[in-house]
Amino acid sequence: MGQTTAEKIFAAHLRDEPFPGTKVLDLDRVLCHEITTPVAIADLEWRGKDRVFDNTKIKAVIDHVTPSKDSKTALQAKMLRDWARRHNIKDFFDIGQNGVCHALFPEKGYIRPGFTAIMGDSHTCTHGAFGAFAAGVGTTDLEVGILKGVCAFREPKTIRINLTGSLQSGVYAKDVILFVVGQLGVNGATDRVIEFHGPVVDAMSMDARMTLGNMAIEAGGTCGICQPDMVTVDYLWPFIQDEFASKQVALEEYSQWCADADAEYDKILDFNVTELVPHVTFGYKPDCVKPASEMAGTKIDQVYIGTCTNGRIEDLRQAAEVLKGHKIADSLRGIVSPATPKIFQEALAEGLIQIFMDAGFCVTNPTCGACLGMSNGVLADGEACASTSNRNFNGRMGKGGMVHLMSPSTAAATAIAGVITDARAL
Amino acid sequence: MKKIFGGPAIFLDRSDINTDEIIPAKYLTEVTKEALKPYCLEDLKLEGFDPQGERLKNACVIISRENFGCGSSREHAPWVFEVNDMHTVIAESYARIFRQNMFNCGMLAIELPKADIDALMALEKEANGAVNVKVNLPDQQVVACGNGREVSFSFDISPFDKALVDAGGWVEYADARY
Numbered sequence A: 001m002g003q004t005t006a007e008k009i010f011a012a013h014l015r016d017e018p019f020p021g022t023k024v025l026d027l028d029r030v031l032c033h034e035i036t037t038p039v040a041i042a043d044l045e046w047r048g049k050d051r052v053f054d055n056t057k058i059k060a061v062i063d064h065v066t067p068s069k070d071s072k073t074a075l076q077a078k079m080l081r082d083w084a085r086r087h088n089i090k091d092f093f094d095i096g097q098n099g100v101c102h103a104l105f106p107e108k109g110y111i112r113p114g115f116t117a118i119m120g121d122s123h124t125c126t127h128g129a130f131g132a133f134a135a136g137v138g139t140t141d142l143e144v145g146i147l148k149g150v151c152a153f154r155e156p157k158t159i160r161i162n163l164t165g166s167l168q169s170g171v172y173a174k175d176v177i178l179f180v181v182g183q184l185g186v187n188g189a190t191d192r193v194i195e196f197h198g199p200v201v202d203a204m205s206m207d208a209r210m211t212l213g214n215m216a217i218e219a220g221g222t223c224g225i226c227q228p229d230m231v232t233v234d235y236l237w238p239f240i241q242d243e244f245a246s247k248q249v250a251l252e253e254y255s256q257w258c259a260d261a262d263a264e265y266d267k268i269l270d271f272n273v274t275e276l277v278p279h280v281t282f283g284y285k286p287d288c289v290k291p292a293s294e295m296a297g298t299k300i301d302q303v304y305i306g307t308c309t310n311g312r313i314e315d316l317r318q319a320a321e322v323l324k325g326h327k328i329a330d331s332l333r334g335i336v337s338p339a340t341p342k343i344f345q346e347a348l349a350e351g352l353i354q355i356f357m358d359a360g361f362c363v364t365n366p367t368c369g370a371c372l373g374m375s376n377g378v379l380a381d382g383e384a385c386a387s388t389s390n391r392n393f394n395g396r397m398g399k400g401g402m403v404h405l406m407s408p409s410t411a412a413a414t415a416i417a418g419v420i421t422d423a424r425a426l
Numbered sequence B: 001m002k003k004i005f006g007g008p009a010i011f012l013d014r015s016d017i018n019t020d021e022i023i024p025a026k027y028l029t030e031v032t033k034e035a036l037k038p039y040c041l042e043d044l045k046l047e048g049f050d051p052q053g054e055r056l057k058n059a060c061v062i063i064s065r066e067n068f069g070c071g072s073s074r075e076h077a078p079w080v081f082e083v084n085d086m087h088t089v090i091a092e093s094y095a096r097i098f099r100q101n102m103f104n105c106g107m108l109a110i111e112l113p114k115a116d117i118d119a120l121m122a123l124e125k126e127a128n129g130a131v132n133v134k135v136n137l138p139d140q141q142v143v144a145c146g147n148g149r150e151v152s153f154s155f156d157i158s159p160f161d162k163a164l165v166d167a168g169g170w171v172e173y174a175d176a177r178y
């Protein structure tokens, strides 16, 4: 019997099976940010166990509220900063080097095919795009990860999603994943891993694959896995070139993590995306999706482009392509947050920042505070935001606010028109 | 530390209650669990629900529907229950991370089939909200009393989750073992 990618990774990392079905895995990466880690640090100190299992496998960033907005967030940042120094965690990213965790860590080459990773952040599923098993966890799991380098999971079943056909121009990975979440429902993949397959995924860049993986959790999924291939190797090559004689050798090595042809799946779903159109959400659950055209005319107060879903360079390119030569509507405000300093610099070099600013956008430093209503773009009661993020829960971006999720291209078109707009209708 | 389970119940008759509703992100700037106490379920979208009401204040058990605790991984959600002495949630199903967080804190996320939750909700109506729940963990039994009537249900719990509750949480368990 063949194995899925997750099954292979579980087998290779199994430390213990204390009870049938409970797998305690060795971790290759424990990722940390300043919102969920400080309580773990404080608890470890309180227990007299202020230690780390391996300071080279722990990576940390201050990303949600940065620079700090008040005394409380300054304390959170300080706790993480002091801890990283105390334990000599070299890969710690502070102001000037910091960016949104799920964009920054992959960009640094920290996530490899076959790896296990946890983070105190539900969108850790993003890193599955590399053919890794990466799962969001709570602070207690994070704490044990930091201390012992292990995490316990029920071995997840896998839902295989085959994406066939080809995407029309103006339709992106975000539209695909919004559609898929709409099909699965918000708990359609609970206790499941989603594996994305098919020519549509094969043709996607790593940026686009991360957008797919990112929203696996919005269907309840533990991780959103893509199969490692030459696109993966090309992306990682600057970081792995000393490890492998050639890209071909790297590919052969990484291919061991691809699912077997005879792997057993919980479910196999086929979606032909050729007819797929840009999608947006309505309501307060990410599975409430509709074609953007059906929501056309919905009034918007703020457009937010960025986040771990769509704050990468390709996302900014897509938005800038729509915005070029246009001004955003007077009735709304536009905010763009490039997800990392590297992305910011690329956007500068390519003239994208100029396009955003000419259009009337506010360009912020790399951070994601607006996405969860903490900083840099919180909504007022009754306001609506067109956002490239991943969650539209009630109050998510500010109490009484409404969030419509969409692609960077749709968000840009919406910014110009002042109301939800399919970019292809501009 | 071992927790006390059971007590007066509050009924949240809705599916997909997410962790942003349980504890809004603006309170994630707190670095102690105790500081979360006043903000429990502050953004819950549910008709007739009052986050400042007596019913929530007195509750020790939460009873709800499907996919409870979906969304963000924030353990602040179980913590805000913990510091309000609500150590038991009973629902039709859970989001994975929330469920794990509950057991990792040595608390209970009990799953009951829809028919049982329906029966509990019916008892709530009958008893005008005054329902008391007893949890017998060794026998895996939930007993609810209201309006002079008693209903009981048995539940499944994985041996691992039970071990976490017995140990007082995952840190204690893992520390003793790895």
Ligand code: SF4
Binding pocket: A064, A100, A101, A102, A121, A123, A307, A308, A309, A368, A369, A371, A372, A389, A390
């Ligand atoms: S961008 Fe949003 S979803 Fe992603 S890590 Fe930041 S707050 Fe969380």
